[in-house]
Amino acid sequence: MSELKSGSNLEKVLKAGHFAFTGECGPPQGVNVEHLKEKAGYLKGCVDAVNITDNQTAVVRMSSWAASLILLQEGIEPNFQMVCRDRNRLAIQSDILGIYAHGIRNMLCLSGDHQKFGNHPDAKNVFDIDSMQLIHTVKTMRDNGTFLNGQDLDMPPRLFIGAASNPFAEPFEFRVHRLAKKIMAGADFIQTQCIYNMERFREFMKKAVDMGLDEKCYILAGVTPMKSIGMARYMAKSVPGMDVPDSLIKRLQGAGKGKVAEEGIKFALEQIEEFKEMKGIAGVHLMAIEWEHKVPEIAEKAGVLPRPSV
Amino acid sequence: MIVADRKPLKELLEMVKDFNKILIIGCKGCVTVCNAGGSKEVGVLASALKIARKKEGHPLKVDEKTLERQCDPEYVDQIKDTVDGYDAIISMACGVGPQFLSERYPDSRFFPALNTTFFGGAVQHGIWEERCAGCGTCVIHYFEGVCPIARCSKSLQNGPCGGSNEGKCEISKEVDCIWDIIVRKKMEHDRLDELLEFRPPKSWTTARDGGPRQSIREELVI
Numbered sequence: 001m002s003e004l005k006s007g008s009n010l011e012k013v014l015k016a017g018h019f020a021f022t023g024e025c026g027p028p029q030g031v032n033v034e035h036l037k038e039k040a041g042y043l044k045g046c047v048d049a050v051n052i053t054d055n056q057t058a059v060v061r062m063s064s065w066a067a068s069l070i071l072l073q074e075g076i077e078p079n080f081q082m083v084c085r086d087r088n089r090l091a092i093q094s095d096i097l098g099i100y101a102h103g104i105r106n107m108l109c110l111s112g113d114h115q116k117f118g119n120h121p122d123a124k125n126v127f128d129i130d131s132m133q134l135i136h137t138v139k140t141m142r143d144n145g146t147f148l149n150g151q152d153l154d155m156p157p158r159l160f161i162g163a164a165s166n167p168f169a170e171p172f173e174f175r176v177h178r179l180a181k182k183i184m185a186g187a188d189f190i191q192t193q194c195i196y197n198m199e200r201f202r203e204f205m206k207k208a209v210d211m212g213l214d215e216k217c218y219i220l221a222g223v224t225p226m227k228s229i230g231m232a233r234y235m236a237k238s239v240p241g242m243d244v245p246d247s248l249i250k251r252l253q254g255a256g257k258g259k260v261a262e263e264g265i266k267f268a269l270e271q272i273e274e275f276k277e278m279k280g281i282a283g284v285h286l287m288a289i290e291w292e293h294k295v296p297e298i299a300e301k302a303g304v305l306p307r308p309s310v
Numbered sequence: 311m312i313v314a315d316r317k318p319l320k321e322l323l324e325m326v327k328d329f330n331k332i333l334i335i336g337c338k339g340c341v342t343v344c345n346a347g348g349s350k351e352v353g354v355l356a357s358a359l360k361i362a363r364k365k366e367g368h369p370l371k372v373d374e375k376t377l378e379r380q381c382d383p384e385y386v387d388q389i390k391d392t393v394d395g396y397d398a399i400i401s402m403a404c405g406v407g408p409q410f411l412s413e414r415y416p417d418s419r420f421f422p423a424l425n426t427t428f429f430g431g432a433v434q435h436g437i438w439e440e441r442c443a444g445c446g447t448c449v450i451h452y453f454e455g456v457c458p459i460a461r462c463s464k465s466l467q468n469g470p471c472g473g474s475n476e477g478k479c480e481i482s483k484e485v486d487c488i489w490d491i492i493v494r495k496k497m498e499h500d501r502l503d504e505l506l507e508f509r510p511p512k513s514w515t516t517a518r519d520g521g522p523r524q525s526i527r528e529e530l531v532i
Contacts, residue, residue, distance in 0.1 A: 085464075089511060111471050114463050116481045125464070129511045132468030136508065148511060166472030174470070174493045177506055181468065185508055193472055240473030240480030 005142070005188060006160035008105035009077045010049040012310040013283075014189065014218045019276055020283025021304045022079060022191065022220060023047035023295055026056060027067035036067060037074055039292040044076050046299040047286070048307055049106050051191070054081040058118025065099045072103050079162060080104045083112025088128040089137070093147055096138060100157030108162035108191065109134040113240070132185050135163050139186025163187035165219075167204035168197060168243035176207040183217045190217055191285040194224040194235070195271065197243040205280050214280035221275045224287045225298065226264035229253055265298060272302045311340035311431065312404045313438045314347065314424040319358055322400070325421045326359065326370065329397035334359075334423070335389070335411070336376035337403035344438055347402030347424050349376040355402065355423060380407030386414045393418050429460075446516025446523065452509065454495035459512075461488035467509040 004011055013020050023043040028036050043050050050071055054064035061067075068078035080099050087095065099107070111131040115123045129137065137148055138161050145156040163182040167175050179190065195201045201221070208214060226232045229252050236244035248267065255263035268286075275281045284304075288295050299305050326332055334352050342348030356372040363370035373396070377385045380403035393399065398419045401408035405426040412420045428440035443460035449467075450457045459465045463481045470489030473480025477490045496502045514520060 111464055111466065114473070114481050116463075127464045127466070128514065130464065130466040130468050131471075132508060133511045136510070164472065169470065169472045169474045170476060170487070171470070171474070171490055171493045171497075173497065174502075174505070177502070178468075178470070181506055181508065184506075185468075241471075241475060 006105045006158045008049070008160045009310065010079065010106050011160040011188070013048045013308055016308065016310050018283075018308045018310070019304065020218070020220055021047050021299060021302075021307065022049050022051060022283065022285045023292070024051040024053065024285070024287040024289075025067075025071070025292060026053045026290070027062035027064060029059070029061050031062065033070060036062075036070055040071050040074055040076050042292040042295050044074070045307060046295050046305065048283075049077045049079045051079040051081055051108060051285070051287075054083045054110070054112070055086060055118070056081075056113070058085065058113045058115045058120070058123075060119060065095060065102075065104070068099065068104050069102055077106065078104055079106040079108055081108045081110060082134065083110045084127055084129055084131060084134055085112030085115060085125050088126050089148055092129070092134065092137060093141065096141060096157055096159070097153075100159060105158070106160045106162060107138060108164065109138060109187075110164055117240075131163065132182060135161060135182055135185040135187050143186075161186050161188045163190055164193065165190050166193040166241045167195070167201055168193060169241040172200075176204060176211065176213070179208060180211060180213055183213055187217055189282075190219045192220065192222040193241055194222045194287060196235075196248050197245050198271065198274065200243060202278070205278060209280040214282070218282035219280055220283040220285040221271070221278070221281050222285045222287060223268050223271055223275075224289060225261075225268040225291065225294070226252055227261050227291060228264075229260055232264075265294070265301075268298065269301055272304075311343055311429070312406075312426060313344045313428050313430045313440075314341050314404050314426045316346055316351065316355070316402075316424055317422070319355075319362065322355070322359065322421075322423060323362055326398055326400070329370070331371040331373075331396055332359075332398045332400060333373045333375060333389075333392070333396045334400045334402060335380065335407070336374075337380045337401075337407055338376055339379045339381065339403070341403055341424065342376075344432070347404075347407075349374070352376055352402055355400075380410055383410070383414065386410050390415075444517070445512075445514065446520070447513065449512070452504070453492045454499070454501075456488055456492050456495070458488055458492065461486075467512060 025040050052064045052068045064081050068080045071078040109131050115125050142156050145153050165179045232249050235242045252260050272284050275284055334356050336347050336349050336352035352374045356374050360372055379385050393415050400421045400423045402423045408420040408422045429442035430438050430440040433439045445459050463479050474487040474490050479485040479487045496505050
């Protein structure tokens with residue numbers, strides 16, 4: 001990790017050795033740009049980059065590249081997300097060129113939730129390439145200066161390549177190997193799935209550190225504060241690959257009426273404190289789902305403000 | 311084999327509502343094996359249609375016939391002398407059957423009785439499962455003899471995705487995560503290192519994506 005690969009703010013923060021703090025924002029289900037700006041506005045100055053989700057949970061929204069450009073105009077660095085569900089390798093590569101040309105420097109490569117979960121379950125999925133191959137595609141374009149077919153690009157897009165890792169999906173033994181494979185394929189940074197089972201995550205990170213993965217890649221721990229017991233139950237039961245221990249649900253239940261959200265934030269803050277000290281963790285990715293206005297408070301209490309200027 | 315399911319009776323009744331005399335043609339190939347379109351199923355459908363139409367006060371005359379195969383001109387030829395005597399013909403073969411029939415007999419009307427679903431086999435009596443996507447370039451040897459193209463909901467070649475849970479796929483607890491099976495088989499045989507290798511993007515040119523396909527065996531062409 002000697003030279004800057006993209007020059008993005010996120011890359012510079014990580015490279016300088018700061019504990020990174022990234023946020024997330026879902027584009028609107030329509031063209032309500034003002035609402036998007038308002039949500040993103042809460043994150044400005046509190047995070048190093050903001051993930052812009054790509055038709056997350058297979059629900060149609062404003063395209064992630066378009067919403068990313070709106071953030072750029074607002075002076076907020078986006079982390080453009082791209083899923084393999086909706087594009088073939090031609091669209092993928094042309095979108096990569098397009099987003100770079102407009103100033104986007106971070107890109108998170110994902111497979112994408114199956115369309116069954118979304119609001120167009122009748123759609124045909126693409127999955128021409130998978131997330132591993134998408135990472136490889138961006139790296140090939142950036143470092144080899146070629147398209148997937150080997151043909152030269154006139155000027156390569158210098159992107160900071162991100163990937164996701166779910167330490168809780170199964171088979172558990174293979175997850176760290178798949179993380180290693182993503183790093184080998186070209187991931188510069190990793191943002192994990194929301195973490196609730198700390199014990200399992202510690203075990204996962206120990207394996208990752210033992211394999212030296214943290215030296216090859218920046219690993220950001222995923223945090224989503226629980227807003228309610230209903231949300232915790234929904235996450236536990238209905239969100240693929242989520243591991244919410246009963247002990248956490250009980251803790252939230254014990255918080256008493258009107259205090260569940262506060263307890264959810266308290267748990268998130270405890271997590272962030274532990275991640276600051278955890279070997280191999282380079283930062284936190286805070287996914288405050290439709291709770292962007294709470295991010296300044298969480299960032300303040302987590303002691304991650306002000307964000308470094310690099 | 312090709313697996314198929316019979317269409318609902320209501321849909322079939324709607325197809326033949328304007329006709330008075332029809333022929334139902336079964337196939338002794340795959341659809342006989344998967345109990346969807348053999349002579350037995352032809353008989354069942356013929357009775358069901360006749361009873362339903364009799365109830366409606368608009369009786370239907372139904373003849374039955376089952377060919378060796380509907381995907382072979384030699385057998386399709388066998389009905390040449392009778393085909394003209396019907397208002398319509400229902401094929402109980404896979405999607406290939408009614409097409410071969412209508413190519414051979416352009417003046418007749420053909421209807422499909424089955425929904426052709428997948429390439430697979432019976433995992434137990436009465437239950438068939440998909441195994442092959444017919445992508446034209448078999449890769450199962452990389453995955454312990456298991457096909458992620460046909461059996462992973464996302465056709466991932468570098469799986470499993472983050473939705474794999476307790477051996478099940480994220481789309482349903484009824485669906486096995488095939489990547490869970492692949493990983494466990496690799497571990498069992500001490501071949502996990504093979505899964506750490508990056509599988510590059512697949513060429514889909516040999517699959518349906520490459521356009522309609524044809525298989526030419528020069529030595530057999532007359």
